[in-house]
Amino acid sequence: MLGLEKKDFRLLLIVIGLTMFAPFILNPFPEGAEMAQFNAGYPDLMQRFVIFGIFAIGFNILFGLTGYLSFGHAAFLGAGSYGAVWMFKLLSMNVLPAIAISVIIAGLFSLLIGFISLRRSGIYFSILTLAFAQMSFALAYSVLTPITGGETGLQLALDDPRIFGASQTATGNIPVPSLFGLEMRSSFEWEVGAWLFTFNAGYYLAAAFMIFAFYMSIRIFRSPFGMMLRAIKSNQTRMSYTGLNARPYTLAAFVISGMYAGLAGGLMASMDPLAGAERMQWTASGEVVLMTILGGAGTLIGPVLGAGMIKYFENIFSKINETILHSWFAFLPDGLENFVVAMIYPFIGKGWHLTLGIVFMLVVIFLPGGLVQGGQKIAALFRRNKPEDAKPNATEPAE
Amino acid sequence: MDQFILQILNGLDKGSAYALIALGLTLIFGTLGVVNFAHGALFMLGAFVAVTVSNLLTLSHKVIDETRTDFLGNPLQVDVPYLYDLFGQATGDTIIDWAVPISIVVAIPIMVCIGFIMERGLIKHFYKRPHADQILVTFGLAIVIQEIVKYFYGANPIPTPAPEAFIGSFDFGVILGFDPNQIIYPYWRLVYFFFSVIIIGAVFAFLQFTTFGMVVRAGMADRETVGILGIDIDKRFTIMFGIAAAVAGLAGVMYAPINSPNYHMGMDFLVLSFVVVVVGGMGSLPGAVAAGFLLGILESFASMSQVIDILPGINQIIIYLVAIIILLTRPRGLMGRKGVMEE
């Protein structure tokens, strides 16, 4: 189906199902209930899940397949966002041209940086990409302020000279990004009993892009090109002895993953028309590395899971403050309550970075294949009694 | 001319910090073959050893002073350090004043221990794993260490002054025949420079002139053969990790009076020191030191206002620009060996 093997097609169907029903899946707790704060089914976070999913899928095409660890991918995401916001400012509030330009800009930018950086490999490549990204960040933050908005970020203004569409709405406000009139932030809400599900236009647009991106990534993984990239990872020297030049392939992978990052940047700007320079900082690049590894580098679904997990931490976990903790453990005797809260508090709320760091270390140490490998290990436990033929499936690198 | 000399001094001073960190990084990489992204965190821990020592020295008990009031109008509770009770006020003050030099003595065993624990507890398991995994796990460790420090010490910088005797600056210009005040340089920064020269010299001498150092160098060149000769090279490498941690920690202790330590100073230096290592050539100790000083000097020149006026923003990117140019023209850095970290 669609040029996919049965197993991959099933995976694609699962991803489609998950994204389409995300508003239900992410909102398992009724509104107003104690657990409702673990609900993640609100537009902003759902959008971030799929957008960072795209970013991580793209990063995985480079890192997962070729093994080239780029520490500068955030620069492409940032460049894409700037391109998109400039399209909103100058051309129209329609998101399609903005997304198109962001992919193009990121593609060109990654072609340039990839062309230079890929002359080296190993840690030298990592440092080169890191250096380029840091340069982009430093310049965007300061000298390039007229183009990038500097610290404040590039945002829309009431007097933007938009070619198609008005500078201001009738009520004197800045128009919002839309797809042929369908506003990205508009939502449709459905109440079922005590539950409230939100279906957001922007989310579904981003989700459609992510499904497409995911499909493309399966095709790349299964193509001869993907095989070639994997050959580069396993033994580049041997490849060059057979007369193959690896560079065009790695460069292609680099540019493709750069364009994925640009797509993510364009979508981010479409959901929320502001592009900040810190999107390009090396820590932002580090974040996508974390996502990919956490989920499982080299696997198809892993990066998406990793992205989801980190964004969930950042947005839900970080909101749990001391007062909430006290209310959870209010049933305990006072002294014990304070003790339990004091023990847990460093790890959640504002301490979420600490938890993230620990989880990340545990994953790298014990699950080099990421969460996907963890899932497989658990699945393998249940499958132990099955006939031998199930085994190759379980030990094969997850894909 | 005076500007020129000043910026060279600045460059040497900045460079000494870079060189010390890069030296430690290279020691670890050269001996153990591990890329340690947590090295900046070790530098930061060193600075916080100084903070902790000065906190411990000023550990005090409260005495209510009825003559003064606090911000709420209640009688002021004055903190009296226990040191006053032990040695009297004057001696107590002197000891507190010398907190940073005292920390150096304290920091060496602490940092060596931290190094041992890190190597035995974590790094050891990553010798056979790809470099990417090493980078990632140490990156995770760096996040954890810095968050723990933040939990205990907060996010704001903590002032850790140098002893009274080193406050103020030295007038170089007068010696060189300039007018007074033309070239002055703070004492503590000069101390930092000489300190780092001594440490670097000591590390080199240790590797060059001791049997232990000889074995380690042999192990760096060919670990397997040394192993076959029946030498327990692993144990020596662990010790080298401890030494590298101590070097980073000492760099941090001495840096505390220059800039008030805060929890993310390690990350600030990490990227930079990696650039230094790569420019110097992965695995080359002299390269790391030379690149540290070189980049320090270049950075200082790039931040002269005469230069910024011609090339706006150059001070923001000079380090990265140099790294890119060196890596493209001299693929293995200034003094790197062939085949290191290129798989």
Next chain:
Amino acid sequence: MSKSNFSRRGVLKTGMVASAGLALPQYLSAQESGYTNAPGDSEVILGFNVPQTGPYADEGADELRAYELAVEHLNGGGDGGMLPTFSSQELDGTGILGREVKYVTGDTQTKSDAARASARSMIEKDGAIMITGGSSSGVAVAVQALCQEAGIIFMAGLTHSNDTTGKDRRANGFRHFFNSYMSGAALAPVLEAAYGNSRKAYHLTADYNWGYTTEEAVRTSTEAMGWETVNTVLTPLTQTDFSSYIAPVLNSGADVLVLNHYGGNMVNSLTNAVQFGLRDAQANGQNFEIVVPLYSRLMAKGAGANVKGIFGSTNWHWSLQDAGSQAFVRSFGTKYGFPPSQAAHTCYVQTLLYADAVTRAGSFNPCAVDEALEDFEFDGLGNGPTLYRGEDHQCFKDVLVVKGKENPDNEFDLLEIVEVTPAAQVTYPADHPQFAGGALGSCNPGA
């Protein structure tokens, strides 16, 4: 699916009764209330968006303390803080318009992206009716723009750049904190009195928006009184060692160094400047001087003894003797054991001002709040008589010029107030060149 934009919990509260079992899908084209996140009858939710991680985490923590205190006082707990001293006596400790005040917190990480994400989650998920907080101008401007789009009121926390109520002003955003222009205008006369009017200044400026506006403000007002600007040098935000920027200062012919730095930058550049002996040096036959336009006590603490004798400006300081300030310091100090910072003060005041405006307007509708806050004059909140100007949503009030204290009485006593510059002296027309290029637009009630 046209216009339901940002709305959630409010809707749910109103519609909860009807929905049992499976309700039919419905388009929420407009809420009955006509504005986003209209609160229910029993409680109202405020969103406190402060930096909890990153370099400003300590200031964020102090802001959060102030917010918790404000909520406590609004709900009738504690000693009432500044409620009794506030000139408007509408608030009676029964929450806002009879609704109990609840709050949600978020982490801005001092990044505009993260701050907007956090604010959006408060609006979309938690149903916050107002967002407040922040400890940097980039974040304030970004969140303010978001709140404008969403139809939510934004009460800025600590943000000092001219742009917040200048180039980037928004109808739904309000700032109580002072700004770069006011710092310059307040500092200049004091500097003239202390250092004379024939000084030569050397500026080191953090290379981003806030640095630019502060440098411009201080330069303009010092040049107006006869000072000469020898040089201005931009320093990277990520710089930690300023030695190569400080070293050339003494030979440049300048006799005053202005450090347009904040936060960690300020701590480090000031420390470095003192290390290089600038505070004790002589130049052009006069004592060399250092000026730090924006002081913060939390940051002054980081610089330790280096701040002694150095002039700067601040929005508020706990040692003020008026009834409002004293009430606030007592209330905050009793609860937490140390005096509040200026960030805490502005956040506390902003919360009270919002609650009061809602009460006077009789509605949570952002447009009604807008109207109630615009050109509102009040007193008793620590800064003397204050005007919330309608043209740009900036507060005009006295500005404090402070100096690092030579002999501190206790660990919080780092700054001494040199002069309280009257509001009239720091007032400027809304179309002043330093604030040009922005437009409020019109209030947006969302939904």
